[in-house]
Amino acid sequence: MRTGVVVFPGANCDHDVYHVLKHVLGHDVSFLWHGDEDLAGSELVVLPGGFSYGDYLRAGALAAQSPVMRAVRRHAAEGGLVLGICNGFQILLEAGLLPGAMRRNRSLRFECREVHLRVERDDLPFTAGYEVGQVITLPIAHAEGNYEAAPEVLDEIEANAQVVFRYCGPGGELPEPAEESRWNVNGSARAIAGVVNREGTVLGMMPHPERAAEAVLGGTDGLGLFAGLAERVPLRVTG
Amino acid sequence: MSAAATTAPAGAAIKARVTVYPRREILDPQGKAIQGALAGIGFEEVEEVRAGKSYEITLGGGDRAAAEERLAAMCEKLLANTVVEDYRVEILDDDRLEEVRA
Numbered sequence: 001m002r003t004g005v006v007v008f009p010g011a012n013c014d015h016d017v018y019h020v021l022k023h024v025l026g027h028d029v030s031f032l033w034h035g036d037e038d039l040a041g042s043e044l045v046v047l048p049g050g051f052s053y054g055d056y057l058r059a060g061a062l063a064a065q066s067p068v069m070r071a072v073r074r075h076a077a078e079g080g081l082v083l084g085i086c087n088g089f090q091i092l093l094e095a096g097l098l099p100g101a102m103r104r105n106r107s108l109r110f111e112c113r114e115v116h117l118r119v120e121r122d123d124l125p126f127t128a129g130y131e132v133g134q135v136i137t138l139p140i141a142h143a144e145g146n147y148e149a150a151p152e153v154l155d156e157i158e159a160n161a162q163v164v165f166r167y168c169g170p171g172g173e174l175p176e177p178a179e180e181s182r183w184n185v186n187g188s189a190r191a192i193a194g195v196v197n198r199e200g201t202v203l204g205m206m207p208h209p210e211r212a213a214e215a216v217l218g219g220t221d222g223l224g225l226f227a228g229l230a231e232r233v234p235l236r237v238t239g
Numbered sequence: 240m241s242a243a244a245t246t247a248p249a250g251a252a253i254k255a256r257v258t259v260y261p262r263r264e265i266l267d268p269q270g271k272a273i274q275g276a277l278a279g280i281g282f283e284e285v286e287e288v289r290a291g292k293s294y295e296i297t298l299g300g301g302d303r304a305a306a307e308e309r310l311a312a313m314c315e316k317l318l319a320n321t322v323v324e325d326y327r328v329e330i331l332d333d334d335r336l337e338e339v340r341a
């Protein structure tokens with residue numbers, strides 16, 4: 001599978017994703033520039049973490065208007081795979097490719113730590129390496145990861161099984177009450193850590209799987225996401 | 240938004256102030272922290288603080304109605320995230336703008 005990792009000014013996890021895909025997993029991966037008008041044949045587009053455009057205005061708001069996002073919109077509309085991690089998730093929300101919005105963390109702090117996540121879907125290209133109910137541990141590093149959407153939108157994404165990862169306790173116990181428990185470190189509505197579109201092709205998540213893909217870095221729970229992509233990639237090429 | 244007739248001559252620059260606030264029904268953690276800080280330095284009477292953003296925008300001419308429409312479009316597309324924020328657009332007369340800045 002050919003993967004393009006978008007480089008926005010201020011991105012800081014672009015090389016991490018590139019490294020995991022290319023050197024750990026041996027995928028065909030290249031960088032795309034935020035000013036690019038096409039995706040160079042990428043089947044999977046990754047919007048990496050960081051502080052695109054310095055987080056000016058709102059996290060992800062300016063990146064969502066950049067030229068490459070027009071191509072990413074077309075790619076998504078054609079059923080192409082898109083993965084947004086951390087700031088990439090914020091960009092997908094600001095671009096309207098996923099429902100909801102991010103607010104400041106409940107703590108008002110930049111939260112940088114490992115969190116437990118419960119996998120809620122294992123039938124997506126992104127989650128083929130996991131099982132429903134599995135608890136994985138990934139790092140987070142963000143100040144605006146407090147997921148919010150109107151109650152009817154939250155009901156809709158639950159009904160469509162669009163929640164892919166949820167913050168949980170070490171044994172998989174869901175935070176109770178959902179928005180206030182210490183396991184839900186940013187206060188996200190219904191403890192949502194990752195959301196996919198209805199078609200199952202555009203995933204946004206706050207935790208960083210690329211930072212937990214080698215044992216030497218303290219964990220490999222993130223590897224399932226990328227390894228699963230290699231095995232289950234849809235056999236199609238987009239322009 | 241006010242529908243009052245423009246006081247600016249046609250073609251003159253139009254100045255506006257756009258304010259963006261977290262929506263009423265949404266908890267504003269930043270406003271809450273500021274309220275707590277105010278209480279901590281003796282302003283216990285503060286019942287609520289909503290922390291938002293304000294933009295002064297100058298448009299290069301055109302009529303007021305068109306400017307209001309364009310400014311609302313700017314808010315919808317970029318300046319506000321309407322999932323969690325509300326916005327207000329005010330067209331400012333020159334003296335009013337100075338007053339706002341003072």
